[in-house]
Amino acid sequence: MGPPSQPGSEARSVSDPAFMNVDVAIAGAGLGGLALALGLKERGITAHVFEAAPAPRTDGGTVIGFFPNGQTALNGVSPGLTDRIKARGNRCPSLTSIRLCDGVLEEELKRDNQSGIAMVPWKDFQEILASSIPPEQIHCNHRLQKFTPVEGGVEAVFDIIGDSDARENYSASSNAYGGAAIGQLTVRTKLLVGADGIRSNVRKAMGGKPPQYLGDLHWNLLVHDPDETMVPIKDESHMRFADEKAGIVGFLSDAGHKWRFLSVRKADPDGKIVAGYGPEFGGLGKPGVKERAIGALPGSDNWYDVVRETLRNVAESDIFERRIMDNVALDTWVAADGHVVLIGDAAHAMHPIVGQGAMQTFEDAHQLAELLKKEAGPDFSTDGVATAVHRFEKVKKRRAELVQAFSREASSLPKEVTVPAEYQDLSGPEKLQRFSQLNTWMQRYPDVLGGDPDSVYWKPLES
Template identity: 30%
Template sequence: MTSQSFTVTIAGGGLGGLTTALSLRRRGLRTTVLESAPQLGEVGAGIQTAPNASRILLGLGLRHHLAAIRTEPLDQVRRRWQDGSIIAQLPLGDRVKQEYGAPYWHYHRADLHRVLLDACLDPDGAGPVVQVFTNARVVDIDGSDAERPVAVTADGRRFDADVLIGADGIRSAVRDAMGLPDTLVFSGEMAFRALIPGDKIAADPATRFLLDRYHSTIWYGPDRHLVHYMIRGGEFLNVVAIVPNTLDVRDDDPSTWTAPASADELVESFPGWDDRVASMLSKAEGDASSWAMYRRHRDPVWVDGHVALLGDAAHAMLPYQAQGASQAMEDAAVLAEELGAVTRSGIAGALVRYVSRRATHAGMVQDASLENMRFYHLPDGPEQEARDAQLRTFSGESDVSYDWLWRGTPLNNPDLESFSYPFVR
């Protein structure tokens, strides 16, 4: 590893930002995270990490911490909307570990975020390795010194560094300050998100089957689909239900992009579906919300001098590949490899190489996620029947294969490339 003498500021303390901070710090760079919220945390929701993301997290030395909070689905199950009949079922579990060298795990987002934050702040009791500031919303960049960009926060604080990374989400202020075009597009759809207590699921004969064996399940139907899986070892059923949008969305006002939702709204959004769907969604009382689904046009411009974008700020995608956070983690790993291999004079070139390694890959996932919006929501008929036949092969869904997706962006680090999974079960 090259001896480091330069600093990196990261705008955004979400999963992508913290994975970046930890990856850079493990390469010896001095790293600061600026988070706009008054305290660091994540929303109450689940997250899936396929092998391409798990491999990165495990490579950061987090294996035992992750094993303590994960729930492992043993199968991926695909169901038909009207009667719940199984279109296809694929083993995950040990098969994925053997084929890809890393697991397919589910988490509560807040639990995964806490593991990353703890690793940044106090690894092994050794004291902070990453400086983290809350109530630090980046609103501008002072680029008067092109090689020493300054992140300016809403309250006037200034944080200078040799590199500034915008990991500040779908409405990225860093992106805006770079003067890049607004590439956000509204999909016309929204997602209901809910955490349903597992004891409610277990108490109802109509839904108890969900606890027999942990699955990652997708129901396909005309104009909408439904995803659910257990987290925290069955404490909650995480539900994501995609339907046509009914929110009064204004593109220039992110406060209109989300709203509380009721169990009745979820049930009413799936008329005519298998009765078990209504039984499941009716239990979402008090802990549901609706979210307008935005994406970015594919755009390979992520860098300006010593400023670079990462995650949703660069390539926000629809959730139809369950890869948004995973692609941000791939960004983090590649960025750390490139910056960790240079001295201060090589920063600009390292950032260009980061984008050259990641933009096409992430763009393909963006495109596949967009295509899946149509692919998942086909009306019943010949095209739907052909889709279901394709789903049974588990070769992939729209334009990318699982094999390509789950192997992820090739990394130069031999420790990660040769990573195997002979451990915690």
């Protein structure tokens, strides 16, 4: 058996491929892959993580609303992990909602943050999780090419990409690393986990369709503002602004430790806006990104001046833009008789408006780690692995896909396409009740995973 490949190590030639034999191989060193690897480590199970990038990324330029279900899940992954992460962010004591009409202020409501939500930079989640995994178990510059079922597991083939080639061929808009392979690594494993994001190669190998555009464009930035001159938001504040007429939703937040966050979403239901931008659109610091973001805001001399001022104050290199996309639900997250499984965005990428994308990923990592420990036993039996994987899909798939579908309702796609027929004629108060009951169900994690029996809209399936 060849030695484990290390980030930056010289790869063997394609004609003489390296080989590894591991219990768990995780494709993708994002939030889900790293959280699962840590959860397995805590339970005495060694997992190796294979990442296409030259290093685990920490340049996301965004924050995560750290909701209670995600906090509970990460504490289940590793005791004390939630407190370590929250210390990097800010638990905003107040939440302000701004309602606009074409840039004119119509209503401003301020309430206490009683839910315990914390705003934490995405990069801090990544850094803490990556630093918790032994470096010899993270293999960068490895892009999954294919997997083949074998007795007791699968063989996964990873292309090895040179450091410089991976960097030069990275597409921020698609979060994908291209470049020619300079070698290959074959990994035999009892379990291959696809945690490789919305454009997952594992998902693709399982027959998954490409992501779908949800008709929304998104600009965000995260900047360090020690003098409080760039982003006009008060310390420990979190503000949401929405303008139905202009098709704008956004956030201004204190992300803690003088980090400030701005997010702007613009409706583009027919795709004409993004088509007009051409190939320059998408990624971090792309030429013209500041002009595009400012141009998405309607009018002048109105409430949006505060957002325009923020965008003018920051460097173009700090602004990240993207199309908001999700994945069409698969019939199953499982392949190879229970020896391949998807988690996180690879399984259920969703619109960010409900704030549950990362939270569902953390739940995935917690539940899968727990079930593998319980079912596979100390010898990590292949039959136990398959049992754990099928049980994981049973407890998580419906829950995550209901959240995914509800999140899609906030997109700019037609409501007759995104909203279930039985809910299309709900009154305003009924819509609010449905959303509130979803939040209640989420925050009861890990209880009632299959549905909240006390709710009207999110009851479990009848057995």
